[in-house]
Amino acid sequence: MKAFIKTIGLSAALMLGAAIPASADAELKLAHAAPESDLQQTLSVFFKEEVEARSNGSIKVSIFPAGQLGNDAQMIDGARSGIIDIAMSGLNNFTGLVPQAGVFELPFIFPTRDIAYKVLDGEIGAGISAEFTQHGLMVLGYPENGYRNITNKRGPIKKPEDLAGLQMRVNNSRALNDMFALFGANPQQIPVAELYxxxxxxVVDAQDHPVGIVVSFKFNEVQKYLSLTQHAYSPLALVINDQKFKGLSAEEQKIVTEVAKEAIAKQRDLNVxxxxxxxxxxxxxxxxxNRDVDAAAFQEKVRPVWDGFIQANGDELVNKIVELGKSQ
Structure with missing residues (x-):
């Protein structure tokens, strides 16, 4: 764990993979949009160090944080085309390709992290992951962004009515757009790199992100109030170009998938x-x-958002997740 935590602050030369044996057979370019202070970078450096060590230098991993290779959409396109090998981005950014993945973005569908992990790492998550291959991507796993909370300049958000009239930055998740509109806010889609x-x-008064993103992007410098609404669990997706993965040897494929699984588990633990x-x-x-949030009032009013997803995608996935949650 110490080796995992110490990764923040490593030199640029190490992050870009300068100290790699000349005999490296494969190079993997890994890109994400978060600052180097974020746990996404911690995950990335752990992945780099472990993959290079376990492959005895046959795989070189170069890390490009903070949107160096483009915004989320550009990174995903790059991973599909092979310009980038591995991309890590919010799962919401993949729902244009795999609409069913939007089920994981529904407000309050994951009452606990344990249920989220069981869904994402189990049969339901595997079914969604399989849909990515037709788009040239293989899912290595679902790291954690965390539970989304609301920040704003006006005051504490204790009940849905407190959102009325706020100019609310949202991501491209249809569910979250619908939810904030339902509560009387005015949602506007703005890339995270432009949000500060x-x-x-x-331009906007408010936004919603997990606490780690609020810290790493320093939104507290331009926002006064944080309300712990925990209205949606926010998974990331770690994907690799499918053809690049298939071009690795069987042993190298095993190393990449095993290290990705370990890195995700450690990143989730650190988030918590x-x-x-x-x-x-x-x-x-x-x-x-503000921790004084009427969660029941929020949950009672979001059902139309679920209905919108069901109308577009059917109710099978929603029902499976709800049933799994009841069994815990």
Missing amino acids: TALETG SKEEEMIASLEKDGMAV
């Missing part, structure tokens, strides 16, 4: 263990944190 400036200049610490740091820096 949009909040600072008043550091969450309260991050919340405390936000409070220390002057953010007003």
Whole structure:
């Protein structure tokens, strides 16, 4: 675990894979949009170090954080075409290719992280993952962004009515767009790389992200209030170009898939263990944190959002997830 945590702050030369034996047979370019201070980078460096070590240098991994190779859509396109080998992005960014994956974005569908992990790592997640191959991608797993919470400039969000009239930045998840519109906010889709400036200049008043993203993108500098609504679990997807993966030897494929699984497990653990610490740091820096949220009121009003997904994609996946949750 120490080796995993220490990765933040490694030199650029190490992150870009400078110290690699000349005998490397395969190079994997891994890209994500998060800052180097984010746990997505921690996962990436762990993946790099372990893959290179276990392959005895036959695989070189180069990391490109902070959107160096483009925004989320561009990275996904790059991974599909083979310009990028591995991309990590919010699962919502893949729903244009695999609409069924939007089930994981539905508000309040995952009452606990344990249920989310069982769904994503089990039969349901495997079924969704299989849909990616027709788009040239293989899913290595689903890292964690975390539970989404709301920040804004106006005041605490305790009940759905408190969102009325807010200019709300949203991602491209149809479910979240529908939810905020249903609650009377005015949703606007803005890329995360442009969000700090949009909040600072008043283009939008509010946004929703997991706590780790609020910290790593420093949204607390331009937002006063954090309300722990936990209205949706937000998974990432770690994908590799399918042809690139098939071009690896059987042993190299095993190394890549095993290390990805370990890296995701460790990143999830760190997300959980550091969450309260991050919340405390936000409070220390002057953010007003509100835990007094009427979760039942939010849950009662989001059913039309679920109905919209069901109308477009059927109810099989929703029913399976709900039933699995009841069995826990």
